[in-house]
Amino acid sequence: MPANLPSPDTLIDALAEQIAPHIRPDCALVGIHTGGVWIMDALAERLKLDIPRAVLDIAFYRDDFSRIGLHPESKPSHIPFEVEDRRILLLDDVLYTGRTIRAAMNLLFDYGRPAAVRLAVLVDRGGRELPICADFAAVRMALPADAHISLEKSEAEGLHFVMKRKA
Amino acid sequence: MSANLQLTDDGRLRHLLTLEGLPARILTQILDTAASFVPVSAQERDVKKVPLLRGKAIFNIFFENSTRTRTTFEIAAKRLSADVVNLNINASSQSKGETLLDTVANLSAMQADMFIVRHAAAGAGHLIARHVAPHIHVINAGDGRCSHPTQGLLDMFTLRHYKGAFHNLRVAIVGDVLHSRVARSQIHALTTLGCPEVRVVAPKTLLPRDVENLGVHVFHKMSEGIKDVDAVLMLRLQNERMRGSRLPSAGEYYKHWGLTPDKLKLAKPDAIVMHPGPMNRGVEIDSAVADGMQSVILSQVTFGIAVRMAVMSILAGN
Numbered sequence: 001m002p003a004n005l006p007s008p009d010t011l012i013d014a015l016a017e018q019i020a021p022h023i024r025p026d027c028a029l030v031g032i033h034t035g036g037v038w039i040m041d042a043l044a045e046r047l048k049l050d051i052p053r054a055v056l057d058i059a060f061y062r063d064d065f066s067r068i069g070l071h072p073e074s075k076p077s078h079i080p081f082e083v084e085d086r087r088i089l090l091l092d093d094v095l096y097t098g099r100t101i102r103a104a105m106n107l108l109f110d111y112g113r114p115a116a117v118r119l120a121v122l123v124d125r126g127g128r129e130l131p132i133c134a135d136f137a138a139v140r141m142a143l144p145a146d147a148h149i150s151l152e153k154s155e156a157e158g159l160h161f162v163m164k165r166k167a
Numbered sequence: 168m169s170a171n172l173q174l175t176d177d178g179r180l181r182h183l184l185t186l187e188g189l190p191a192r193i194l195t196q197i198l199d200t201a202a203s204f205v206p207v208s209a210q211e212r213d214v215k216k217v218p219l220l221r222g223k224a225i226f227n228i229f230f231e232n233s234t235r236t237r238t239t240f241e242i243a244a245k246r247l248s249a250d251v252v253n254l255n256i257n258a259s260s261q262s263k264g265e266t267l268l269d270t271v272a273n274l275s276a277m278q279a280d281m282f283i284v285r286h287a288a289a290g291a292g293h294l295i296a297r298h299v300a301p302h303i304h305v306i307n308a309g310d311g312r313c314s315h316p317t318q319g320l321l322d323m324f325t326l327r328h329y330k331g332a333f334h335n336l337r338v339a340i341v342g343d344v345l346h347s348r349v350a351r352s353q354i355h356a357l358t359t360l361g362c363p364e365v366r367v368v369a370p371k372t373l374l375p376r377d378v379e380n381l382g383v384h385v386f387h388k389m390s391e392g393i394k395d396v397d398a399v400l401m402l403r404l405q406n407e408r409m410r411g412s413r414l415p416s417a418g419e420y421y422k423h424w425g426l427t428p429d430k431l432k433l434a435k436p437d438a439i440v441m442h443p444g445p446m447n448r449g450v451e452i453d454s455a456v457a458d459g460m461q462s463v464i465l466s467q468v469t470f471g472i473a474v475r476m477a478v479m480s481i482l483a484g485n
Contacts, residue, residue: 065484075203111212
């Protein structure tokens with residue numbers, strides 16, 4: 001774990017501060033399964049937001065299906081509001097290649113045409129492979145290409161980062 | 168029949184030919200994946216499809232008629248953005264004398280990625296699966312009396328949807344078990360998924376001789392067979408069978424084996440009623456039951472699309 005990476009809770013506080021001025025009644029939060037959903041719920045609680053929320057699982061929109069097949073644990077996507085003309089704040093834990101966000105946007109547009117889509121993440125780790133950037137990021141830090149970082153949640157530790165070296 | 172033909176060397180699903188011998192983890196994976204596909208058909212979506220199988224060619228080859236099964240496979244493939252070709256072989260090459268494997272070889276030469284096969288002969292899907300190129304997947308959409316795995320799976324999905332789990336269920340399969348590929352698939356799936364009490368309820372003449380070996384409890388009286396069950400899985404009585412000596416008449420069958428509101432009262436009050444369709448109203452099922460509060464027959468059709476989407480996308484990815 002990089003020594004200078006703050007805890008998820010600290011980062012969620014920072015992100016809440018960044019997004020707070022931009023929340024309007026026609027906004028909606030959309031969390032990408034699973035890390036983005038935890039962040040969405042934490043932000044909504046911190047900022048006492050009562051705007052609509054949605055959960056996206058991008059398994060059916062991934063661009064590596066022909067290489068690695070169907071992701072074994074897909075979850076249903078659920079958008080309980082009209083996407084049409086809505087200002088969407090897309091939430092994910094870590095922004096890396098940008099491929100997840102590409103998939104999430106394609107999925108979102110199959111529900112309708114949003115007025116705008118903004119992206120907020122806890123960690124922007126660089127390494128983009130697509131022309132995508134975060135509008136809000138709690139921390140921006142370059143990580144080596146063989147590092148895999150993800151947000152996890154457990155009873156004992158709450159939200160925490162797990163970092164693995166790729167084999 | 169070999170279950171290995173269906174699996175890759177590392178134990179993933181390559182073809183879906185029968186539920187017999189498939190491990191619970193694969194059945195559960197299909198049911199879980201299907202749950203994720205249900206919202207793809209939701210009203211809230213402008214585009215009711217996902218791009219998963221874009222560019223794949225899926226051939227529905229039906230040597231036996233079945234509007235519903237063929238249509239739900241077609242819809243499922245289209246919701247996955249695949250290109251679908253429907254072939255009604257009865258009316259084409261086979262009547263000119265082409266063999267099954269020649270038909271399949273020709274379709275393979277047209278760059279098929281997946282075959283969905285319905286055939287009157289048991290094992291037709293296995294035969295095709297043994298002869299296709301390694302990248303081609305085969306789904307059995309019903310072969311003879313043998314097996315109808317996607318129907319069995321959609322029945323399991325429906326059961327799990329309404330009842331939550333299998334480990335505490337008492338399920339009765341009622342009717343023409345002898346001629347039913349659906350019943351066989353249901354029995355294999357239920358026992359694999361840990362359903363502790365699977366009953367078959369039928370006259371002796373409509374039961375296969377070895378049925379007890381499948382791990383089921385046999386009942387020859389409807390009133391005993393459906394007593395206190397959580398779900399009644401009705402089977403279709405094929406009208407053509409009744410001309411033979413197995414049954415006296417449709418009216419007689421209805422009297423003893425038709426599911427009426429009165430008989431259904433013997434099941435648990437929250438029991439659900441399923442039927443694979445097409446229904447013979449007034450023969451195996453009373454209209455008051457088919458259209459009643461406990462019937463989930465139309466949900467089965469809807470869930471059938473999501474289940475077939477799951478099977479196709481798992482196969483295509485393996």
